[in-house]
Amino acid sequence: MKCQLRVNGEDHTIDVEPRTTLLDALRDNLKLTGTHVGCEHGICGACTVLADGEPVRSCLMLAAQADAGPEITTIEGLSTAPGELSIIQDAFCEAHGLQCGYCTPGMIITASALLERNATPNRDDIVDAISANLCRCTGYGQIVEAIELAAEKLRQRNASPSEASQ
Amino acid sequence: MTEAPTSFRYVSKPRxxxxxxxxxxxxxxxxxxxxxxxxxxxxxxxxxxxxxxxxSIDKSAALALPGVHDVITGDELAAAVEPMMNGLDTPAVKRYAMAVDRIRYCGEWVAAVVADTRAIAEDAAELVELETEPSDFILDAEEAYRPDSLAVHEAHGSNILLDRTFTWGPVEQHFSESARELSFRVTWGRSSTVPIETFGVLASWDGWRDTLDVWASIQMPKYADQIARALRIPMNTVRVHQDVDVGGSYGVKRGIKHTVLAGYISRKLNRPIRLIEDRLENMRAGDAHGPDRIFDISIAYEDDGRIRSMKMRALDNAGAYAGRAPFQLGKPIGAIVGPYTIESVEYQAISVTTNKAAQEAVRGFGQAPTNYAIETALDRVAAAVGLDRVQIRRRNYIPSDQFPYLIPSGTSYDSGDYQTVTDKVMTQVGWDDLVRQRDALRADGQLAGIGIAACLEPSGGNSSFEPLLNPANTTTTWMDSCRIMVDGAGTVTATIHTTSSGQGHQTLTATIIGEVLEIDPDQIRVIHADSQTSLPSNSPVGSRMAVMLGGAAFNAAGKLKDKLKRIAAKQFGASPDEVVYSEGTFATADGDQSLGWMDVVTIAHRYFHLLPDGEQPGLEVTDVYQVPTGGGLPTEDGRVQMYPCHSFEFHCVLLSFDPILAKPEIHRYVIGHDCGTVINPHIVKGMTLGGIAHGIGAALFEEFTYDDQGQMNAQTLADYLLPSSHEIPAVEIVHHCTPSPFTVLGQKGSGESGYLGAPAAISGAVNDALAPLGITVDKLPIRTAALSDRIAAAANTQS
Known part of the structure; x- marks a missing residue:
């Protein structure tokens, strides 16, 4: 079946089997491989993308459900330009909020959604927000620090993540 | 030296x-x-x-599905490839990528479907009809160890892969001399590292170039070697692309069977073959399961709590095949007394086969379970003599002035200052306040406890356990390497010769080379050579790369600097010893003559006539680094220097739980950590925090359980529970630095830090919380439901 997806501000028409997940469509059809496959049953959060700004599991959503539907944002949509980092991405580097980097795109997408709606999250807010994204490397400590740092930098810019990337 | 050296330019800086x-x-x-x-x-x-x-295996329906190219069975594969290598000398325990004639665990691969897409392959896999004759099976290690038990591998004759008793020192004498003795059993449940990325491999055979290209998510020593042997092709036809980023491993990403299978299919069909496990394949039959171990411990000690001797029987359930799993009983021999002055040890190491999935390497390679057993012993002795659990450890610590310290099993510990690290943690945590906080929680109706664990992280990974447990194997090196090239434009490129799975090897290498050459590490490019262009490496196992890759990078950079100095000296008419190097400039001692970096680089690359006699043109150096202190074979009585370095960690944790719900909440977690000179503080911090989280998982949540029909219960991440951010507390790290005398910068390993002590600390805290009820828990993980039941049963008994 044909699906019209709007991803990172661009329109794509793809031809997929009805059973194709949004995750597989993003990776296989659109070659957006920054969204990662972890468990394929909605637990780990590695495949998190934004649908109209809300974090969703792209492994639990069919491509067909995004047909002519929500605006999808993947990790590739957060970078401002090749070699440049968004404020959140830069904060993850500064705090070393990652190791192997596999859960990282999902974490950053989730952090982005949090900071879009809450400019002054406390530690509990951050812990809650990322609690559905599993990381096996870091023990979450430096991820929390990275998000705290990103929030601070965004406040200094007086901008939300989406405003700061424009 | 007890504080981190401050003279470094880049090392130890939070870059x-x-x-x-x-x-x-x-x-x-x-x-x-x-x-x-x-x-x-x-x-x-x-x-x-x-x-x-x-x-029988009927492939016809699967093959008839459009898009399916082949269905491979174990028989076909076994006729074409060699069995995978075993660590021990157990040739009758044959293992192929898929079952051959006999199935030995639930989930074992019996056929592989090859199709245009993964979805079609999965559809076709459901069409493969398998006819079997079920047989008796065995899951319990004690049962498998019995001489009359059903053998999982009939040809091997029993389930025993390893059963060796070591006696290091006068154990019986110490037991008879000692005032007291106690015994107990603890069990480490079958858990693992469970990376968020499953294992995957892409193998592509090119018959015109005689090359098998392999891209794989691996952390495996001698991987290309094993692939070549199994596929019966020369090793120099295998090209492993080691620049693949590995999405977490912590030991388990071994992938030999996956790669042999994919490599075989690629050679057969002349197509690139992709095998990416889904989570189900990973959990039940990937290289996913870790140690599954029962410890029986006896301790001989004095009235004052000094431990004289220990008897440890470790019975490990290796699952259906051998592999390297039994070696996970060997590595802990290098730290079998922990940080303590235990004078003698009897150690019986037993590894048995059962009808569970095959066990693979997990972070610490058996050390975390062993540390859990040792630390439980310390807690039990403390309770028996009425000493505080911190005091009992202090009383038994190896004093800081006795290093290098030879332990009974033959390893010399390099350095340590355990009392000072403990002091620092006690200060940070405010011990008296912590006790008051625990007591306040108890007064509030909670079960609250403090856990303590002191343990070592052997690091700089050597493979001395191989000759120790397998006399047919006389390997005495486990080297690693670094190559540095300076191109004609003066930029520096270093190659490393293994994969990375989040450990920051590029940063490690660039930092150390930058330190030696006084060049900004960010200007140094570090690349992963493929296996055909690699120098020898044994991969980032055994908490070894800071020591081993760090050592190789340091030495290679030194060789490079020496060569540059020789070239400059020739221009100055001076001897190389008289050349002073600083931040890219070469000068005579008096400063009268100087050359810049590019001047000397240009001579090396372009002006042969200006080079010293015998000097090769160009700028390329290599270093193949032997493990410090390594090289010796075991003695006949089983003593050997295992790893060179021993990091120390001291955990202190306060937790509480409701007596009915029994869900532990961690209120405070402080760790004192001493891994010698830290190369990059961000990386070491991350390893430590991640290790603690992993250890909390092993202590409270994670287990691959089987039901009594041999079916694995935990097949999804909804059943096998990984800690989320809600379960992991904010951890406070207290640093200390006792440099290792055996390494180039005093560094030790930290890749397993946190994990090696957290399970023991959590167990200690739970048992402290249960102490008022007069019960103990002696098996990890301590699942909420089991804990709740235990408390209820105790209450019923008391009433």
């Missing part, structure tokens, strides 16, 4: 890592991201029974 930029933008280079044209995809047909004879 950003080189690797992170690509990951935060989703531009990592993971194996699943690599899909060449014409790739075919594999899905696996699992066995439904824990033990059975294969009668």
């Amino acid at each position: 950003r890592t080189q690797e992170d930029r690509r990951f935060v933008t989703g531009k990592g280079h993971f194996v699943a991201d690599i899909v060449p044209d014409n790739t075919l995809h594999v899905a696996l047909v699992p066995s439904q029974e824990p033990a059975a004879r294969i009668i």
Whole structure:
């Protein structure tokens, strides 16, 4: 079946089997491989993308459900330009909020959604927000620090993540 | 020296890592991201029974499905490849990628379907008809150890892969001399590292170039070697692309069977073959399961709590095949007394086969379970003599002035200052306040406890356990390497010769080379050579790369600097000893003559006539680094120097739980950590925090359990519970630095830190919380439901 997806501000028409997940469509059809496959049953959060700004599991959503539907944002949509980092991405580097980097795109997408709606999250807010994204490397400590740092930098810019990337 | 040296330019500085930029933008280079044209995809047909004879496999319906190219069975594969290597000398325990004739665990691969897409391959896998004759099976290690037990491998004759008793020192004498003795059993449940990325491999055979290209998510010593042997092709035809980013491993990403299978299919069909496990394949039959171990411990000690001797029997359930799993009983021999002055040890190491999935290497390679057993012993002795649990450890610590310290099993510990680290943690935590906080929680109706663990992280990974447990194996080196090239434009490129799975090897290498050459590490490019262009490496196992890759990088940089100095000296008419190097400038001692970096580089690359006699043109140096203190074979009585370095960690944790719900909440977690000179503080911090989280998982949540039919219960991440951010507290780290005298910068390993002590500390805290009820828990993980039941049963007994 044909699906019209709007991803990172661009329109794509793809031809997929009805059973194709949004995750597989993003990776296989659109070659957006920054969204990662972890468990394929909605637990780990590695495949998190934004649908109209809300974090969703792209492994639990069919491509067909995004047909002519929500605006999808993947990790590739957060970078401002090749070699440049968004404020959140830069904060993850500064705090070393990652190791192997596999859960990282999902974490950053989730952090982005949090900071879009809450400019002054406390530690509990951050812990809650990322609690559905599993990381096996870091023990979450430096991820929390990275998000705290990103929030601070965004406040200094007086901008939300989406405003700061424009 | 007890404080971190402050004279470093880049080492120990909180610099950003080189690797992170690509990951935060989703531009990592993971194996699943690599899909060449014409790739075919594999899905696996699992066995439904824990033990059975294969009668027939009907492939016809699967082959008839459009898009299916082949269905491979174990028989076909076994006729074409060699069995995978065993660590021990157990040739009758044959293992192939798929079951041959007999199924030995539930989920074992019996056929591989190859199709145009993974979805078609999965559809076809359901069409493969497997006819079997189920047989008896065995899951329990004690039962498997009995001489009359059913043998999982009939040809081997029993389930015993390893059963060796070591006696180091006058154990019986110490037991008879000692005032007191106690015994107990603890059990470490079958858990693992469970990376968020499953294992994956892409193998592509090019018959015109005689090359098998392999992209894989691996952390495996001698991987290319094993692939070549199994596929019966020369090793120099195997090209492993080691620049693949590995999405977490912590030991388990071994992948030999996956690669042999994919490599075989690629050679047969002349197409790139992609085998990416889904989570189900990973959990039940991937290289996913870790130690599964029962410890029986006896301790001989004095009235004052000094421990004289220990008897440890470790019975490990290796699962259906051998592999390297039994060696996980060997590595802990290098720290078998922990940080304590235990004078003698009897150690019986037993590894048995059962009808569970095969065990693979997990972070610490058996050390975390062993530390859990040792630390439980310390707690039990403390309770028996009425000493505080911190005091009992202090009383038994190896004093800081006795290093290098030879332990009974033959390893010399390099350095340590355990009392000072303990002091620092006690200060940080405010011990009296912590006790008051615990008591306040108890007064509030909670069960609250404090846990303590002091333990070592052997590091700089050597393989001395191989000759120790397998006399047919006389390996005495476990080297690693670094090559540095300076190009004609003066930029520096270093190559490393293994994969990385989040440990920051690029940063490590660049930092150390930058330190030696006084060049900004961010200007140094570090690349992963493929296996055909690699120097020898034994991969980042055994908490070894800071020591081993760090050592090789340091030495290579030194050789490079020496060569540059020789070239400059020739121009100055001076001897190389008289050349002073500083930040890229070469000068005579009096400063009268000087040359810049590019001047000397240009001579090396272009002006042969200006080179010293005998000097080769160009600028390329290599260093193949032997493990410090390594090289010796074991003695006949089983003593050997295991790893060179021993990091120390001291954990202190306060937790509480409701007596009915029994869900532990961690209120405070402080760790004192001493891994010698830290190369990059961000990386070491991350390893430590991640290790603690992993240890909390092993202590409270994670287990691959089987039901009594041999079916694995935990097959999804909804059943096998990984700690989320809610379960992991904010951890406070207290640093200390006792440099190792055996390494180039005093560094030790930290890749397993946190994990090696957290399970013991959590167990200690739970048992402290249960102490008022007069009960103990002696098996990990301590699951909420089991804990709740235990408390209820105790209450019923008391009433």
